[in-house]
Amino acid sequence: MADVFGTALKDYQNGRYTEDIKTYSSLDEEDVIPVPYLFRTFDEMPKIEQKALKLARGKVLDIGAGAGSHSLYLQEKGIDVTALDNSEGAIAVCKDRGIKSTVLNNVLDYSAEKYDTLLLLMNGIGLAGKLKSLSQFLTHLASLLRPNGQVLLDSSDIVYMFEQDDDGGYWIPDDGTYYGEVKFEMEYKNQKSNPFDWVYVDINTLQNACESNGFNCELIISGEHYDYLAKLTLKEY
Incomplete structure (x- = not known):
């Protein structure tokens, strides 16, 4: 499969930027x-990402690190951070930018170490793919946490993308699927990725999933456009 995302990152890093994804x-x-x-840079990041980076502590795993901007900031602050991505190009760029610890893997296939903070920024929870896979995804995240560890993630309630009726309700298709489930394809310089599933999770749905999977879910801040930052911690039994 073409590493469309990674190719675009490498082109930018190597001064060959001519178009967007x-x-x-x-x-x-x-x-x-x-x-x-x-x-x-940190100053160019949305407030939600800045807040997450300020809350990151201990040994950190930056899941879906992309070009490594979050990892780079934490590393410069002296934090022990590992950038994880399943794109070869992304990991090559992370290394090129000076990130010392990187992992080329899908997070669901990774279990080598445990961490104090798991970062899932830019809607990283979307990696779960579909709502029905969220429990399995949360269970795996729990297995990567040290005692008293935390998961910091942002997502969006994409209900605003549906038509509103006169009384303020939304016309959401009643086809048995969760409205936050989206199928994506990426294209860069005439190369297309395979289609992939991605899920945007509203805060109530996330809190319910956390409740069922042994996590506390705290809403940290809401953004300006239906987005939010949440902190997940394991319940003590």
Whole structure:
């Protein structure tokens, strides 16, 4: 499978940036991921990401690290951070940018170490793919946590993407699937990725899933556009 995302990151890192990543989804026909945005500094990050990075502590695993901007910031602060991504290009860029500890793997296949903080930023919980897979995903995250560890994640309630009726309710298709489930494809320089599942989880749905899987779920802050940062900690029994 073409590493579309990684190819775009490598091009930018090596001074060959000429276009952005196109995305096609089941929600809208076409959008773009601006590649320079993936290389943003702390000051250029949304408040939700800044807050998450300030809360990160101990030994940190940055899941879905991409170009490594979050890992780089933490490393510069003297925090022991590992950047994990399943894109070869992304990990090559992380190394090139000076990140000392990297892992090329899908998080669900990774179990080598345990951490005090798991970071899942830029809607990293979306890696679960579908709502029905969220329990399995949370169980795996729990297995990567040290005692008193935490998961810091952001996501969005994408209900705003559906039409509203006159009394403020939303027209959500009643087809038996959760409205936050999206199918994506990425395209860069005429190369297309395979379609992949991604899930945006509203805070109530996340809290219910956490309750069923032994986690406390605390809403830390809400963003300006239906987005939020949550902190998950394991319940003590």
